[in-house]
Amino acid sequence: MEIEEFVRKSLGEWSSMRSGHSLAFKHFEEIVSDIKIKLISQNDPKFRDFITSTGYSEDQAVSPFEIEWEGHSNWEETGEIKDKLRGQSLLIPIKQSSNSGIILRSKGYTEAREAKSSYQILSDGTIIFLTTYEKTSTEERIWFIHQNVRCRSSVIKSKEMNAILQTSFASEIRKLKQ
Amino acid sequence: MEIEEFVRKSLGEWSSMRSGHSLAFKHFEEIVSDIKIKLISQNDPKFRDFITSTGYSEDQAVSPFEIEWEGHSNWEETGEIKDKLRGQSLLIPIKQSSNSGIILRSKGYTEAREAKSSYQILSDGTIIFLTTYEKTSTEERIWFIHQNVRCRSSVIKSKEMNAILQTSFASEIRKLKQ
Numbered sequence: 209m210e211i212e213e214f215v216r217k218s219l220g221e222w223s224s225m226r227s228g229h230s231l232a233f234k235h236f237e238e239i240v241s242d243i244k245i246k247l248i249s250q251n252d253p254k255f256r257d258f259i260t261s262t263g264y265s266e267d268q269a270v271s272p273f274e275i276e277w278e279g280h281s282n283w284e285e286t287g288e289i290k291d292k293l294r295g296q297s298l299l300i301p302i303k304q305s306s307n308s309g310i311i312l313r314s315k316g317y318t319e320a321r322e323a324k325s326s327y328q329i330l331s332d333g334t335i336i337f338l339t340t341y342e343k344t345s346t347e348e349r350i351w352f353i354h355q356n357v358r359c360r361s362s363v364i365k366s367k368e369m370n371a372i373l374q375t376s377f378a379s380e381i382r383k384l385k386q
Numbered sequence: 387m388e389i390e391e392f393v394r395k396s397l398g399e400w401s402s403m404r405s406g407h408s409l410a411f412k413h414f415e416e417i418v419s420d421i422k423i424k425l426i427s428q429n430d431p432k433f434r435d436f437i438t439s440t441g442y443s444e445d446q447a448v449s450p451f452e453i454e455w456e457g458h459s460n461w462e463e464t465g466e467i468k469d470k471l472r473g474q475s476l477l478i479p480i481k482q483s484s485n486s487g488i489i490l491r492s493k494g495y496t497e498a499r500e501a502k503s504s505y506q507i508l509s510d511g512t513i514i515f516l517t518t519y520e521k522t523s524t525e526e527r528i529w530f531i532h533q534n535v536r537c538r539s540s541v542i543k544s545k546e547m548n549a550i551l552q553t554s555f556a557s558e559i560r561k562l563k564q
Contacts, residue, residue: 225412227405229557231535234403238414330508347531353541357409357550361539363531372535377555379407 209333211301211309215271217352218245220385226279226360226378232371239293241279243380248272248298258298262312262322272300301327311337343367356382387511389479389487393449395530396423398563404457404538404556410549417471419457421558426450426476436476440490440500450478479505489515521545534560 221244228237248255255272259265279293298314307329314322325339325348334351348362360378365371399422406415426433433450437443457471476492485507492500503517503526512529526540538556543549 223412225407225409225414227407227414227416227555229403229405229555231403231557231559234401234418236403236405236414236416238405240412328510330510330512332506332508332514334508334512336510353525353553354550359539359541359553361537361555363537372532375531375537375555375557377405377407377539377553379409379553381409 209329209335210306211303211327211329211335212271214329214333214335214350215247215273215301217355218350218358219247219273220245221383222358222380223383224277224279224360224378224380226376228374228376230374232373237281237376239279239281241277241293241378244276246274248274254298255300258314259300259312262300262324264300264302264312268302269300270303272298274298313339340367344373387507387513388484389481389505389507389513390449392507392511392513392528393425393451393479395533396528396536397425397451398423399561400536400558401561402455402457402538402556402558404554406552406554408552410551415459415554417457417459419455419471419556422454424452426452432476433478436492437478437490440478440502442478442480442490446480447478448481450476452476491517518545522551 224241224243226239226241250266250269250272259269274296276296277294281293295315300312301309303309309327311325311327313325323339323341325337327335327337329335334349337348339346345365345367346362348360350358350360352358358380360380362376363372364374366373402419402421404417404419428444428447437447452474454474455472459471473493478490479487481487487505489503489505491503501517501519503515505513505515507513512527515526517524521544523543523545524540526538528536528538530536536558538558540554541550542552544551
């Protein structure tokens with residue numbers, strides 16, 4: 209599988225059940241979210257402005273897409289937590305080989321700032337993203353278990369302490385194709 | 387990675403946080419378990435009796451091991467549920483290539499009876515088990531994110547309805563090496 213196919217398979221509206229595990233505290237977090245994933249035209253000013261700001265050229269981009277999410281946690285939803293549960297991010301894949309490359313993100317997953325992830329796609333179609341932020345690094349994995357069901361796991365590590373802070377797992381069901 | 391190394395890396399006592407997602411009902415289940423994984427000698431009568439009963443020969447087995455688990459769910463723990471949360475299983479890998487083969491299980495994961503899983507190990511070390519039971523089929527994945535931390539996911543499908551019944555994800559931390 210190549211990145212264009214991964215993006216194509218991900219388009220549409222998804223309902224997500226996500227569990228977070230805080231390993232040090234044996235604490236479980238539960239979040240139910242709605243997620244929308246759609247292609248972005250390479251003529252869209254959002255696309256042009258963001259890729260220009262990164263120093264990459266428009267010709268290098270394949271299948272840019274946007275993710276929008278809105279979630280509800282079992283934790284108290286106030287201020288910062290509530291803000292973390294909704295958002296959107298523009299993602300621009302840049303291929304370096306048929307099954308690997310980088311993804312530019314206008315907003316990161318673990319820290320809400322621009323980020324650059326590397327990705328590789330395994331022989332069974334699982335895609336693995338690695339992202340290094342200022343204080344943390346994250347590994348995300350996504351694999352399809354049905355054309356309308358995908359699994360997504362993440363591991364967040366503290367760079368300073370070299371410790372695993374949190375793992376998470378989401379089961380996502382597509383409600384609508386784009 | 388080959389199966390012997392996977393077994394070697396898994397030996398010891400683990401503390402597991404596991405989340406189950408019932409997709410149809412958007413229901414979350416949380417289980418905290420203790421898991422012990424130990425090698426079994428090929429001279430152990432348990433090993434000899436079980437492999438003889440399967441029709442495979444002792445020479446084909448590599449790194450037979452035993453898993454013992456005891457869990458505590460957030461669901462009401464009575465009768466059948468309580469029994470499901472504790473148990474042990476003898477597992478005997480049989481290699482068919484350097485990164486694939488089968489695993490004989492004295493007790494299955496989804497249905498509590500003898501089972502035969504196929505396994506394959508991906509290029510990043512992730513191991514995938516496929517098991518077909520009478521009414522369900524299960525895909526399990528295990529991958530190490532640190533020498534003392536592993537992730538384990540499962541997907542349970544109903545064969546009759548061709549539906550995904552449940553997914554689960556466990557974060558497991560090793561407390562003691564064997």
